[in-house]
Amino acid sequence: MDDFSISFAIQAYFFTFVISLGMAVLIKLMLWVIRRLTPKTPQPASDTAGE
Amino acid sequence: MDLALIFQGIGTMFYQESNIVIARIMLIIIGIVLVWLGKRNTLEPLIMIPMGFGMAAVNAGVLFMTSTTTGTLFVDPLVADTNGIMDGLQVYFLQPIYTLTFSNSLIACLVFMGIGVLADVGSLLRYPFTSMFIALFAELGTIAALPIGRAMGLSYGESAAIAVVGGADGPMVLFSSMMLAPEMFVPITVIAYLYLSLTYAGYPFLIRATVPREIRGNVVKLTKKTGITSGEKLAFDVIACVVLCLLLPVAAPLFMSFFLGNAIKESGIIKYTKMLEDVVLYWSTFFLGLLLGVLCDASTILNPKVLPVLILGMIALGLSGIGGIIGGFLVYFINNKNFNPTIGIAGVSCVPTTAKIAQHEVVKVNKRASIIQIAMGANLSGVITSAIITGIYVSMRGYFM
Amino acid sequence: MTEVLSPMAGRVQEINVKVGQMITEDDELFIVEALKMENVVYGDPGVVKEILVTVGQEVEEDQVLAIIE
Incomplete structure (x- = not known):
């Protein structure tokens, strides 16, 4: 296995790692922001209530 | 009365080279077998029945195009110049579908839209x-297959395209092989779809071999279950789409298609949802299978590089499965054994097949256990991470092509 | 009193219990069909107090299907 393709694959994986975990952080952030901004409603027991 | 000129499907067999003739006969048989396996549900019938039919028909229906060349009236995948394409569009009956939906990846994107409209994020x-x-670990095969492919003598583009098979997503393999290894895209994509159907058969054994029975039936105790509203899912679709398109514009068509599909589902527009679910998805799946079969004519398939594709594809999928289970085990240990490592295999993004396989294997051991929810989460992240890797591979193709 | 929840979003394919029925933990209470897969829903032992869904109804993940006492 030549050096370049291994380092290339590792770089690609590193970027994927960062972007994917970045997405996870983004998701948490997004949910936090949305929940802060929407007015408090009684927590529905299921997803369908009120939708 | 030259019978060879009247019944040209057979007549051409006396004219072509013997290895092509043998390949034609074998492909006809394989096509028939695929239809049969599709009917039996061993392989995914939605793809295999049109594909098998196409494969058998295109290898049987060969005629003399001129007095010295043979061909079929199905499709010409190699025509590239504008005039040639215009002529081809009027001669080959599937050419319009091929030129206008296949080579530009439209059909792959339509299938992705269909996946999006069915998915629950x-x-x-x-x-x-x-x-x-979990999804990141399940991409192990997609990453490792690149250097392994190079070691096997394949070019970067080919190795990368085959590595994407480890992402277990048919449309993505079509997309990446079109961009990274267009000369090989037929064998790579056909083999990808074949293997993806076979994961149904193979992965359960992988699970049973790696996850001990006592752990396989684990019920995962979840903390407070917050409901996720449609609005939140829609917001995610928009934001994720924009962010990923900004980072990896080469894969923007794929990203947008998936998130748009999901957005339509979450926005509650029933007419669009039904359109995507009932028409678009099945139309594209049907023609995708058909085109793939019809592209498998003997001369295209008789490429010595098909064997490495077969081997490397299997390596990619196998390593991805193992990687996913490793990821599952890591979460198991991190969460103080409050997890089921079987869920790891759902990170291999064959939606929803691998999630179903995980659930099935878990229920077999413990009928009350239900991990399908978490498995779907891993499944969909798998789609996203596969798309990210595909995007990175295609974006970085300037470095090696 | 416990709630029987749907394991995922799908369609109620079968309801195998009636209100007032005594159930054990091995009884298959519902079958929810999703992604072309049948998910059998079990509950804790008790008496079925209420059934909140009908056959053919589309349900959400964690939607309450029945209440057991």
Whole structure:
């Protein structure tokens, strides 16, 4: 296995790692922001209530 | 009365080279077998029945195009110049579908839209870190297959395109092989779809071999279950789409298609949802299978590089499965054994097949256990991480092509 | 009193219990069909107090299907 393709694959994986975990952080952030901004409603027991 | 000129399907067999003739006969047989396996549900019938039919028909229906060349009236995948394409569009009956939906990846994107409209990102939003973590490990095959492919003598483009098979997503393999290894895209994509159907058969054994029975039936105790609203899912679709398109514009068509599909589902527009679910998805799946079969004519398939594709594809999928289970085990240990490592295999993004396989194997051991929710979260993150890797591979193709 | 929840979003394919029925933990209470897969829903032992869904109804993940006492 030549050096370049291994380092290339590792770089690609590193970027994927960062972007994917970045997405996870983004998701948490997004949910936090949305929940802060929407007015408090009684927590529905299921997803369908009120939708 | 030259019978060879009247019944040209057979007549051409006396004219072509013997290896092509043998390949034609074998492909006819394989096509028939695929239809049969599709009917039996051993392989995914939605793809295999049109594909098998196409494969058998295109290898049987060969005629003399001129007095010295043979061909079929199905499609010409190699025509590239504008005049040639215009002529081809009027001669080959599937050419319009091929030129206008296949080579530009439109059909792959339509299938992705269909996947999006069926997907529920709720689990992904509820457990983003677990899902992404598992999905990243399930990409092990996609990453490792690149250097392994190079070691096998394939070019970067080919190795990368085959590595994407480890992402277990048919449309993505079509997309990446079109961009990274267009000369090989037929064998790579056909083999990818074949293997993806076979994961149904192979992965359960992988699970049973790696996850001990006592752990396989684990019920995962979840903390407070926050409901995720449609609005939140829609917001995620928009934001994720924009962010990923900004980072990896080469894969923007794929990203947008998936998130648009999901957005339509979450926005509650029933007419669009039904259109995507009932018409678009099945139309594109049907023609995708048909085109793939019809592209498998003997001369295209008789490429000595098909064997490495077969081997490397299997390596990619196998390593991805193992990687996913490793990821599953890591989460198991990190969460103090409150997890089921079987969920790891759902990170291999064959939606929803691998999630179903995980659920099936878990239920076999413990009928009360239900891990399908978390599995779907991992499944969908798998789609996203596969798309990210595909995007990176295609974006970086300037470095090696 | 416990709630029987749907394991995922799908369609109620079968309801195998009636209100007032005594159930054990091995009884298959519902079958929810999703992604072309049948998910059998079990509950804790008790008496079925209420059934909140009908056959053919589309349900959400974690939607309450029945209440057991």
